[in-house]
Amino acid sequence: MKLGLALPTFGPDACPEGILRVCRTAEDMGYDSLWTGDRVLAPRVPSAPYPSHPRVMPRVYENHMDPLVALTFAAAHTTRVRLGTSTLNGMWQPPLMLARSLTTLDVLSHGRLIVGLGLGWMPDEYAAVSVPWKGRGARLEETLDVLEGYWGDDVFAHEGPLFTIPETVVGLKPSQRPGPPVLLAAFSPGGLRRVGRRLDGWLPTAMPLPDLMGMWKVIQKEAVQAERDPATLRMALRVNLRLSDTKASPDRMPQSGTFAQYIDYARAAAEAGVHELFVDFGQLSASLAERVDMAGRFVEGVRRG
Template identity: 50%
Template sequence: MRIGFSVPQFGPFADPHRSAAVCTALEALGCDSLWVADRLLSPLVPPDGYAGGKPMPLRYGTHLDPLLALGVAAAATGRVRLGSSTLNALWQPPLVLARSLTTLDLISRGRLDVGIGLGWMREEYEACGVPWRGRGARLEETLDVLEAVWGSETVVHDGRLWKIAESTVLPKPVQRPRPPVLLGGFTPFALERIGRRADGWLAASMPLPHLHGLWAVAVEAAERAGRDPAVLRRVFRVNAEVTTVEAAAGETHRRGTVRQICDHLRLMCAADTDEVLVDLQLTTDSADEFLGLAAEFVAELTSEGS
């Protein structure tokens, strides 16, 4: 099992200098990766699809840009992998996105994992002027453009949404043929796309029966596409709600003591390449508290028998 943490970027952690210091300390703790998230706004009226109609956490309204925050993390570290979970890929043209991601791969000397998805909040799409309908097709063509930019000496693309005349687009990423691309999503359509054309799944901590049902879709899609499903990575995000007393057994995929949450994460990680992403930004309020709790998770997840 690999261990990752969130890059501090929301609420009281939305300070690049503080974020850099925490990233350096997290690497020193021995974690394997650091991940940014992507939010544009926090509606005052609860958006459709969020936590059963509950208000969003206020700290989501204060945030650092994910790609710039990842650049801060790259400069503050030298070993850990750096990824996005999840970057909403459709809010900018894919050629512009490819340039930013290539630059990050160069800054980090080849440590970038490109984690992208569709997002889920209609209000953010409206604020960006990007159509809500047709998101799946837009993502498919975005992936086509990224592959063209990263994989070809002469870049050309003639799609429904974007056209790129024969061009030189340099430099290329350090990682060849391209940085790993992981996709988010929790629908059969999303898992089919992951199996067909991604390097892995940006998942979440969830009950095991739900996990197994979704993952079977990706495995079957990979096999139909002539790909080996065993090489697909899985990164399980948990927005940890850490409690001092034990939570009910059915809740430990998202809340409970550090040991309870880690016990569930261990059950989910069936392969050596599986990874956990522990986001502590909603359960801590200071850098010291964040790092102290991160140290507890590292100790528990690396304890004998893990």
């Protein structure tokens, strides 16, 4: 199983020095990938509760960087690690602009991009960028159509319910062919069907492993029904560490637990068949130096297992 690490693009360490320290250290430690998230707002009173426990939006989101710009900066200071978004809300911009940005980053990083898309959870952000909250699933489908077309033939055009792109020559192509892998953060039955039907993989958040692998089986079944090879799909599991001083009961993991419990969870995930797991220490009340130290102990503990 590959291991990844979230970059400090939220909170007090979202700065050039913070990103430089984490991305360079991650390569030295043997991590396989670096990841960024996506926020455009931090409302004082969000219109919808935060989807994970606790149901309050983390304060670190009040200071947020652009995920693709941050990954481009990281790409310039690394040589090996893959660069992923978990998740990028691709619905907040026209798909043609999204295609250009993603392709540029894949070229500049020499083919290290992993595109992780999500639909978001807060209607306020959609309102702020003048994109309707309703119909976002259909908007995602057409965005995927545009990405595939832009990365395909040199001459490209698109006409759909939401977007019209006149015929144009596209000389800029991603280093990865036919394009960078596109993964989706989805948990609803429709979202799981979409992953199996047309995406390259799944971006879940940490949950009890029986539940996780049960949803993965649904995705694989959908892939078979769509006449796709389920073995080609990949899963990249996000784990947001919420550390407790005492060992948590099994029903609390992975919502909270000790550092050793999270290492055990990662080992068990590898045994269950998870392809990649990446950790985010950004919501812990710890200094950057302490989080870098934890990142080193985490990768060593998982690899040793």
